[in-house]
Amino acid sequence: SQQGEEDPQALSIQEGENATMNCSYKTSINNLQWYRQNSGRGLVHLILIRSNEREKHSGRLRVTLDTSKKSSSLLITASRAADTASYFCATASTGNQFYFGTGTSLTVIP
């Protein structure tokens, strides 16, 4: 199975702190994407990193990818209460299947 696994499963931080979530996967990938899900809503795409990239930034988000370790991390800097959500990594290899990880539930305390 290609499915990613995030850790930690749950993370609680104070507003203004940084949040780091990790994702590990099992097979070679074409790209890795991070998504966010607010409670009861659909997933929202945050950032895509290709297998030949090592780091990518988008606003307060920083994603790294280590294909040798089959892992990725998502860093949210200067967190806000509105960042409270579940965060999922998704991997795509050959074909058109996306495998989502188990997710990290982030709570940012105001």
Place this chain on the structure above:
Amino acid sequence: EPEVTQTPSHQVTQMGQEVILRCVPISNHLYFYWYRQILGQKVEFLVSFYNNEISEKSEIFDDQFSVERPDGSNFTLKIRSTKLEDSAMYFCASSVWDRVQPQHFGDGTRLSIL
């Protein structure tokens, strides 16, 4: 900004009945997907659809499931004979091109099987 829309938002059905979940993908997108998320669990891929045919499907997508694009805008998921374990959120997504592009998700249909 264009959105993926799903209807209904909540569907309650008796076990054994057929159910059709509807989605309107973003108009210039070419790839369409269905996922399900059982309460508290991960999002699971069901099927991808391109050029009016199934591109990929998972082991979950067995003979009780089917997808269709009946017209130029709708994309449907049919479950023929629902089981209790089909209770889940079902998400539709679309992307401009294939897996290397971000997917845009609808807000889902909550399916409750009684």
